[in-house]
Amino acid sequence: MSGGRHRCLALAGALALSCGDPTAPAQAPPVPAADAEPPQPRASCAIGGVKSGLRVYYAFDEGEGASVNDCSGNAIHGQIVSPARSTWVEGHTGGALLLHGEDSCVDVGSSILADTYSSFTATAWVHVHSLSSAANARLVGRSHDVTVEGWELSFRPDGKVAFLLSRESGGPLVVEVAAPIGRWAHVAAVFRPGEEAVLWIDGARVASAPATFSSFVHDPTAHLRIGCRKETVDDALHGAVDEVRIYARALAAYEIAELAL
Template structure:
């Protein structure tokens, strides 16, 4: 997590859409702004960007409707964000809207463009995001500037001023209003919808765009032994998209020496999680030696991986000495004695 960022600050509503069943979308912000699913119901999905999601099918009547509340009417600044996986961009597909006659704020595709509009303040347009893949979309307004972000990168901005209008209308997620024409309804999935009463910073939007993108390392088999064929195993795991290979820099440390006490397969140089896979392994193969070492450790730590937040950052495999060398340590009373000249001379 990036230091100094509080993504709960002035969070109006946070609809995770993880319920998987029922006709309510709970508000994880703690404000109690529960959304109601209207018929024909959007379809709960278990394979969202983060846990569950809602699939909207572009039908009249379909909506997640949040009753009007004072918090939904910020006037000086506002931000909205969501993970979106659109099946198609056609018509005027809404991510969210408040103001039944386009008279408050809305985030949508319209006229072949992607639009962030605050009535009476400004209309910001950019190219449409891709379809059939998850894209993190965020829009902000700080009283001086409107901005649209895709996957954490600013794609459009507009210098404007003015107060955000206030209406008594509900907030609609996935449509303009439940009863509006089919062209106003989203075709695709939504996940992790957030609304703020302030302008998120670029760093905060960047962090939100990394939700679910984590990289971790774990010692799945944390013990190996020289002279026995007993190996250890590290597994590096990513969450998030797997469409491309992911290069992962790994930093070795510990008392065991690579190439002297053990080898790693594959080698650290060029290590990557292959496309289509969420994890990849590194085999720890101890190297047998007459040199008495006692137990040693091989630690691997994750380097920086752009676009990913660290999960478990490091892990360790303990490499036990060979049975013969362990016998020497026991027979001579200590590791230091077993490493001495007398032990080498008298081992037989």
């Protein structure tokens, strides 16, 4: 027996360890089962701020990878489209995802809970770097790829941020105001069925329009997307996004002010 083997046995006796046979063949690592589930986004993230009615919450604190974790607890995770054309950066709170205005955005799919078809609130921190000269740049929204039925919060070529809601007739309801560009800003859109649609910037109510309809026109198969309008990455955003939240209710003024801190 070699001196190294003697020393190992002595140490094993003292510390209740075992010594392998150095002449034994190395064991192969375990092979995962064929039906093993793929890795999921990290599920451990704190929910700060307003929690009641929260349906999805993307903190963008991953710092790497091609998945975006839903911190609401509803497990509606997102996937980054063309992750090589986006960059994890420092955000307003923790991390953020910088989208470069082409070929990249976050696709959440169509499984967002159905109770957001009526009263709802969408909020986000965003740092817009530049606006497209030809198309809207979507911050967040859920609408049909072709008919655009649904809703969206987007930045327009004319320098405005707009909240759009599809309705049965008369074209979409549009609420718009001058957009904050080149800095971090908190943007919130609120829909109160039968009452109004409202835009908030940095915790202040800045624009509204009457909304006499009880629910907006929508397609249940449409995907929720952050940073673009459809799977071909049309209407792509050039800027960083952080702290995206959607609630199945209309938040009060004090709640929006809390999220805008």
